[in-house]
Amino acid sequence: MSHTARTSSAFGGMGPEMIGQVLTRASSSTYPAWWARVTASGYCAHPIHLTRQDTAGTSLIYARCKNRRTAVCPSCSDLYAGDTWHLVHAGLGGSDTVPATVADHPAVFATLTAPGFGAVHSTRADETGASRPCHLGPARTCRHRRAASCALVHRDDDERLGQPLCADCYDYTGHVLTIWHTPALWDRFTRTLRRLLRAEHGAGIRVSFVKVVEMQTRIIPHIHSVIRLDAATRTGTPTPPAKAISGEQLSVLVQRAAASVHLDVLAPGGEVRTLRFGNQIDTQILADTTGATDSAVLGRKVAGYLAKYVTKSVADAGLAPHRINPAAIDHLAVSDHVRTLLHTIVNLSEEIPEYAAMVTWLHTLGYRGHITTKSRRYSTTMGALRAVRAAYEQAAAARHRSIRGDAETESGDAADTEWAFTRAGHKSAGERYLAVTAALKHREGLWAARQLGDTSSPLVQFTHGDTDVGGGR
Numbered sequence: 053m054s055h056t057a058r059t060s061s062a063f064g065g066m067g068p069e070m071i072g073q074v075l076t077r078a079s080s081s082t083y084p085a086w087w088a089r090v091t092a093s094g095y096c097a098h099p100i101h102l103t104r105q106d107t108a109g110t111s112l113i114y115a116r117c118k119n120r121r122t123a124v125c126p127s128c129s130d131l132y133a134g135d136t137w138h139l140v141h142a143g144l145g146g147s148d149t150v151p152a153t154v155a156d157h158p159a160v161f162a163t164l165t166a167p168g169f170g171a172v173h174s175t176r177a178d179e180t181g182a183s184r185p186c187h188l189g190p191a192r193t194c195r196h197r198r199a200a201s202c203a204l205v206h207r208d209d210d211e212r213l214g215q216p217l218c219a220d221c222y223d224y225t226g227h228v229l230t231i232w233h234t235p236a237l238w239d240r241f242t243r244t245l246r247r248l249l250r251a252e253h254g255a256g257i258r259v260s261f262v263k264v265v266e267m268q269t270r271i272i273p274h275i276h277s278v279i280r281l282d283a284a285t286r287t288g289t290p291t292p293p294a295k296a297i298s299g300e301q302l303s304v305l306v307q308r309a310a311a312s313v314h315l316d317v318l319a320p321g322g323e324v325r326t327l328r329f330g331n332q333i334d335t336q337i338l339a340d341t342t343g344a345t346d347s348a349v350l351g352r353k354v355a356g357y358l359a360k361y362v363t364k365s366v367a368d369a370g371l372a373p374h375r376i377n378p379a380a381i382d383h384l385a386v387s388d389h390v391r392t393l394l395h396t397i398v399n400l401s402e403e404i405p406e407y408a409a410m411v412t413w414l415h416t417l418g419y420r421g422h423i424t425t426k427s428r429r430y431s432t433t434m435g436a437l438r439a440v441r442a443a444y445e446q447a448a449a450a451r452h453r454s455i456r457g458d459a460e461t462e463s464g465d466a467a468d469t470e471w472a473f474t475r476a477g478h479k480s481a482g483e484r485y486l487a488v489t490a491a492l493k494h495r496e497g498l499w500a501a502r503q504l505g506d507t508s509s510p511l512v513q514f515t516h517g518d519t520d521v522g523g524g525r
């Protein structure tokens with residue numbers, strides 16, 4: 053999706069009222085002070101307004117909302133993506149706290165997909181990247197007398213994408229059960245992989261990983277993960293496994309583990325269904341002890357993929373990030389596919405006592421896990437990254453104040469400073485529009501720098517003007 057498409061979908065286009073608000077804001081005498089606050093918040097789309105009171109007087113400051121979702125706040129979601137980038141990259145290339153030798157551990161990038169539950173409209177490409185028709189099949193119609201094939205080449209913004217060719221043929225129960233049990237499937241996968249490693253290469257090897265869950269257009273999670281092998285030491289610092297294991301060998305075991313994992317779960321009518329990953333399991337060797345791969349380049353690329361996935365969310369399916377009342381399902385502005393998934397969740401939660409809690413997860417379409425998870429020793433943590441950023445900003449702010457010769461430098465600590473929450477969010481859709489367009493412009497520059505491989509100080513690039521004084525998510 054392009055930036056413009058996302059802005060207009062997330063921000064509802066621009067009506068005369070909003071144009072009026074933009075003009076009022078831009079021509080007001082308080083515009084420079086307001087824009088300075090917006091810039092200092094990193095162009096946050098939903099800033100927390102804080103009043104700061106200290107010996108110098110009272111001032112208003114905007115703090116970031118810190119929402120992960122692009123649809124809520126492009127700027128804060130970029131920040132989250134930046135942290136994810138560092139988290140993933142540190143585990144492949146090293147960082148302040150992770151030794152650079154991790155680059156030589158056997159590692160693969162694996163994507164575990166969900167199986168299909170019926171034909172859906174999709175974009176396809178052949179090996180050359182050329183577009184192919186959506187869904188060609190021998191049968192002309194299904195038993196519901198609907199078209200069983202689709203010869204169209206869909207555009208990226210086609211609303212039919214991800215929707216089944218026939219909703220009555222589509223296995224909604226299997227689909228929902230798979231979303232619900234995805235965390236358990238992943239858990240089984242990691243345990244199976246550890247068992248296979250032990251059987252093949254003996255004890256003394258630890259599996260470290262970071263994974264990001266991406267909701268596909270058909271609203272089913274795919275798991276993208278970096279899987280790295282370490283020596284099973286007691287210390288926190290990762291060291292290479294004592295036994296030489298090639299990236300190829302690890303890749304084979306990942307494939308075998310993913311293919312063998314299955315989970316028997318309850319289904320309607322007292323049935324038991326067996327859930328599995330889809331048979332499209334992709335593994336790419338990132339590094340091995342032979343040094344045959346250019347792990348530095350691949351590491352950056354993979355960190356980039358994962359950083360982009362985290363900013364997507366079910367919000368892109370038209371759902372707000374809070375609980376949904378089942379009675380409201382028919383009134384939501386969502387696709388028929390999403391609506392049927394929601395009804396299927398409600399039905400399952402009513403019919404099978406073990407799934408009673410499902411109904412409280414309508415807003416995530418039954419996905420209960422985190423978007424990003426990592427094993428303890430993979431690399432640094434999000435908390436550590438935020439601490440580094442906070443320290444950097446404090447130092448930068450202090451430098452800035454001393455350049456200006458502010459008296460604040462002396463008083464220094466926060467003891468005489470008081471903060472009060474005033475409100476959250478911009479005062480009008482027009483103000484929000486101005487902040488968001490600036491955020492999107494700023495982002496283009498950041499991603500361009502990253503794609504060129506400029507990793508000199510992405511943490512700093514991502515925190516341009518961030519006033520991180522707590523609050524928000």
Ligand SMILES: [Zn+2]
Nearest residue numbers: 096117125128
């Ligand atoms: Zn924000």
Ligand SMILES: [Zn+2]
Nearest residue numbers: 173174186202
């Ligand atoms: Zn189609």
Ligand SMILES: [Zn+2]
Nearest residue numbers: 194196218221
């Ligand atoms: Zn049908």
